[in-house]
Amino acid sequence: MKIPVLNIRQFHESSKLNEVYVNSFSHHMELNRKLIDTPHSHDFFLCVLFFEGRGVHEIDFKTYDIQPGSIFFLKPGQTHFWDFEAPPEGYIFFHSQSFYELNFLGHGLALFPFYCSLLNPPIATVTPEVLDSVGKKFKEAYSEYSGNSMLRKMKLLNLINGIYIELTRCYTSRTDLDKPLSSRYADILQRLEVLIEKHFREEKLPKFYADRLYITTKHLNRVVKTTLNKTTSELIAERVVLEAKRMMVHSPGNLADVAYALDFSDYAYFSKFFKDKTGSTPTAFQKTYL
Structure with missing residues (x-):
């Protein structure tokens, strides 16, 4: 079996905006099961948040637990697949590198620790309070993506950037500070x-x-x-x-x-x-x- 490399345009409902896609995770699974039910990789950046569900997520041949509060980050080229024991629910978005970096000229995606290095784990597990806070931003991004309001792309960019900033603060707060890196x-x-x-x-x-x-x-x-x-x-x-x-x-x-x-x-x-x-x-x- 040759593992496919998926492009944003292959996903149902991705035609709303060419270089970005946002969905609830359950709806995403329902619409795209044939694409994502087996190991695959992407040519885009992906972020997914889980409110519910349990199972495992294999990323580049390492296995991570899925549970409420799990957030995963994937870069282009990483191979992954899902194996759920309990039905998942949450939100997912992905986008091309150019969608983000052509609009935020002051920095690139490598600014965020979960994207800057293969050495950094592709997962964060957040508290219920953070899950509620960042979950509202995911929900707003999904609503914006599903609608047709004026300046929709700009609003989505700002929401995704806000999500990345909040998750970066959470991600780095869990770094071992007993041995600060010079x-x-x-x-x-x-x-x-x-x-x-x-x-x-x-x-x-x-x-x-x-x-x-x-x-x-x-x-x-x-x-x-x-x-x-x-x-x-x-x-x-x-x-x-x-x-x-x-x-x-x-x-x-x-x-x-x-x-x-x-x-x-x-x-x-x-x-x-x-x-x-x-x-x-x-x-x-x-x-x-x-």
């Missing part, structure tokens, strides 16, 4: 992630990234260990493994092609690397998505 370390970590995203296919050794950051490998490892409790090698390997998993489920076929695309010398080396990092062979992993 601005210097935060800057190195941010630049490291950008470099890894650009070069992970062909460069898998920490020295390459340390050289690009004009610091020693020892210092880079110190930064990563202090901030993430990982080594630089582990951070690079995690990104390689994630890409391998995405390739194996999006374009199932010859696994040797995956090894080649990720610049491994041969399939045997790639298979050993993948099993060392995941505990599963590439073949066994791929079969779970066929």
Whole structure:
């Protein structure tokens, strides 16, 4: 099974506005079940809030619990699917990058912590008070989207921006403040992630990234260990493994092609690397998505 990459225009009722979509979650499921009942990814940014329902949400091959107060954030390219034990209810919206960033020229979506890094968890769980407050904003966005009032797009943009601001405050308030991150370390970590995203296919050794950051490998490892409790090698390997998993489920076929695309010398080396990092062979992993 090749996992589809969905576009906003594929969703029922998305014709109201080309680059944004808002719905109640139950209605969204009812209208688009054939699109979203199996693992898929998107080419847009997505935010969903749950008032009711229980189950699990798998995002990039990690599983998160769904419960009242759960809010999820997805970036383009992330693979996910839902598995509900109790009927869900809430609100969902998604939009293209240009819908937001062409209208808020002072900042991009990377300003928000849940979108700025793959290292940040794609979930927030809020208190009943916050759920009530932000839920009203979701409801107002749904009402605005469903109507035909003057300056509707502008109003939607402001509502979505307000939701992101409120959720950012909630998201960051739950950060461990016992060990505040120095601005210097935060800057190195941010630049490291950008470099890894650009070069992970062909460069898998920490020295390459340390050289690009004009610091020693020892210092880079110190930064990563202090901030993430990982080594630089582990951070690079995690990104390689994630890409391998995405390739194996999006374009199932010859696994040797995956090894080649990720610049491994041969399939045997790639298979050993993948099993060392995941505990599963590439073949066994791929079969779970066929």
